[in-house]
Amino acid sequence: MAKKARVYVTLKRGVLDPQGSAVNRALHAMGYGEVSDVRLGKFIEVALDEKLPEAEARKRLEEMCRKLLANTVIEDFRIEL
Amino acid sequence: MAKKARVYVTLKRGVLDPQGSAVNRALHAMGYGEVSDVRLGKFIEVALDEKLPEAEARKRLEEMCRKLLANTVIEDFRIEL
Numbered sequence: 001m002a003k004k005a006r007v008y009v010t011l012k013r014g015v016l017d018p019q020g021s022a023v024n025r026a027l028h029a030m031g032y033g034e035v036s037d038v039r040l041g042k043f044i045e046v047a048l049d050e051k052l053p054e055a056e057a058r059k060r061l062e063e064m065c066r067k068l069l070a071n072t073v074i075e076d077f078r079i080e081l
Numbered sequence: 082m083a084k085k086a087r088v089y090v091t092l093k094r095g096v097l098d099p100q101g102s103a104v105n106r107a108l109h110a111m112g113y114g115e116v117s118d119v120r121l122g123k124f125i126e127v128a129l130d131e132k133l134p135e136a137e138a139r140k141r142l143e144e145m146c147r148k149l150l151a152n153t154v155i156e157d158f159r160i161e162l
Contacts, residue, residue: 042121068107
């Protein structure tokens with residue numbers, strides 16, 4: 001069995017989101033004028049070895065995020081275990 | 082003020098996730114052998130007009146997902162309001 005961690009990677013506040021703006025404009029063109037902003041991010045599900053203690057798992061996930069899953073110059077990440 | 086909805090778009094169970102597999106292999110190459118599977122999805126934050134009643138907002142968000150935000154042939158979506 002594995003335990004499942006969820007990682008949310010989002011653009012830092014103030015960083016332009018051209019993809020989000022494009023989706024926003026498309027939604028407006030489709031008649032959804034109530035939408036004022038759209039921000040796109042990544043949602044990553046990571047299955048980990050069940051036997052790994054939670055503190056160790058969290059530490060290793062943070063490393064994975066800093067090294068690969070997120071670009072920490074422009075992105076924030078949040079881990080749910 | 083706007084209310085913020087969160088939409089999670091994930092691949093349906095059984096649909097191959099080549100990007101997730103690539104990330105999984107990269108994590109293994111970096112020494113994170115405890116990872117057994119990685120699934121990538123989209124995390125979309127949608128700011129909506131505060132005055133829109135919740136039921137109406139949810140209905141409209143579902144439409145937005147079916148029409149644009151998710152490819153319902155291969156993806157599932159979940160809305161948090």
